[in-house]
Amino acid sequence: MSEFDRLAEEYTNQGTASVHGFMAKCVDKDGEIYSKIAGYDSISPEPQPLREDAVLKVASASKFITSVALLQCIDQGLLALNEPISRILPEVAELKVLDEITDSLEIKHHPPRNPITARHLLTHTSGMGYWFLNPSLMKWRKRPEFKPSNLVTERYATPLLYEPGEGWMYGSSLDWAGIAVRRLHNTTLEDYMIAHIWKPLNRPAPYPTFKVSKKPEYEARLMQGLERTAEGGLKETTFVFGNNADDEEGGKDLACTMGDYLAVLQDLISDSPVLLNPSTVDLMFTPQLPPSSPQTDMLLQWKPAWAICTGPVKDEDVNHGLGGTLTLGPAEEIGQPKNVLCWGGASNVVWWICRDEGVAGFFATQMTPFADKKVLELTTAWRKEFWAGRKAR
Numbered sequence: 236m237s238e239f240d241r242l243a244e245e246y247t248n249q250g251t252a253s254v255h256g257f258m259a260k261c262v263d264k265d266g267e268i269y270s271k272i273a274g275y276d277s278i279s280p281e282p283q284p285l286r287e288d289a290v291l292k293v294a295s296a297s298k299f300i301t302s303v304a305l306l307q308c309i310d311q312g313l314l315a316l317n318e319p320i321s322r323i324l325p326e327v328a329e330l331k332v333l334d335e336i337t338d339s340l341e342i343k344h345h346p347p348r349n350p351i352t353a354r355h356l357l358t359h360t361s362g363m364g365y366w367f368l369n370p371s372l373m374k375w376r377k378r379p380e381f382k383p384s385n386l387v388t389e390r391y392a393t394p395l396l397y398e399p400g401e402g403w404m405y406g407s408s409l410d411w412a413g414i415a416v417r418r419l420h421n422t423t424l425e426d427y428m429i430a431h432i433w434k435p436l437n438r439p440a441p442y443p444t445f446k447v448s449k450k451p452e453y454e455a456r457l458m459q460g461l462e463r464t465a466e467g468g469l470k471e472t473t474f475v476f477g478n479n480a481d482d483e484e485g486g487k488d489l490a491c492t493m494g495d496y497l498a499v500l501q502d503l504i505s506d507s508p509v510l511l512n513p514s515t516v517d518l519m520f521t522p523q524l525p526p527s528s529p530q531t532d533m534l535l536q537w538k539p540a541w542a543i544c545t546g547p548v549k550d551e552d553v554n555h556g557l558g559g560t561l562t563l564g565p566a567e568e569i570g571q572p573k574n575v576l577c578w579g580g581a582s583n584v585v586w587w588i589c590r591d592e593g594v595a596g597f598f599a600t601q602m603t604p605f606a607d608k609k610v611l612e613l614t615t616a617w618r619k620e621f622w623a624g625r626k627a628r
Contacts, residue, residue: 315353
């Protein structure tokens, strides 16, 4: 029994599970080349064995699909990678760079020197952050005039945390990108993706959605969301992502199946991708951050957010492509080669593409916190087993 099989059996054992279930698959341009499904769809008294058509709330893994959608708009000639995005998102031009917010909630800020572009949105170099991950933005929300909203253009109209293009911060860039796609095509993001992503890939209905509660047949197949307790057990939880009643958040709200997501990854390693021009796919795998720069320094500060996605690579080998973190060197400990584009989501979803080898992988469970220790052990063992198998062929 392999280490991965041993961990899978131990961690998903009914009644004592530390991970209720997971799916791990890999594909090449011709189809599925690796598959492991273990455990159950819930921790209910009578759980069902996990099925590969289970619906997953992929959280921030939504960002990659939204990135593909925005890159399609560039391929369609509707905008340029480096033009000011304010032509489509005039609200963005109103955002100012935050200098200071005092204890009395007085704001000091200034207009940005650089306009925000599509490239900035695709690489998290726009200056936008998530308020729940930044103390200054948390304080900003305490102002008496602040009003919570579920609308992307209001919820993420927060101050910029640095000059666009001069730093790196995980945040709402792809939520704004989703708005841009919607406006360029005068439709919803969900309908855009159905017409331009899921149907071209011959995915069957029901299609991935940003409002899973409005699709009963999809909601019935949801894998249960769980949370790790302080004692190390599991309890049911309701994810805060995946079902915005008032809007579509391209950065975190997509619900889909593993097959849907893998179809996108597989297309991007094919000889003739249908979703994007080959030259655009090339750009996705091109480092976007200057080496040894403030941008890469800030990216490294977020290692807890991307280490489960990249695998154990050296810090100096981490950069960012168009749509995900990009590893420029190998992860020798698990046998992973260089040039892997990757990211994940808070429900402990991880995806990666190795274009040099022509393979891609997707791992999914539905539990928090992200990069949970048990899940990290599983994803590490999975990748190690997969790459060892590749080398042994």
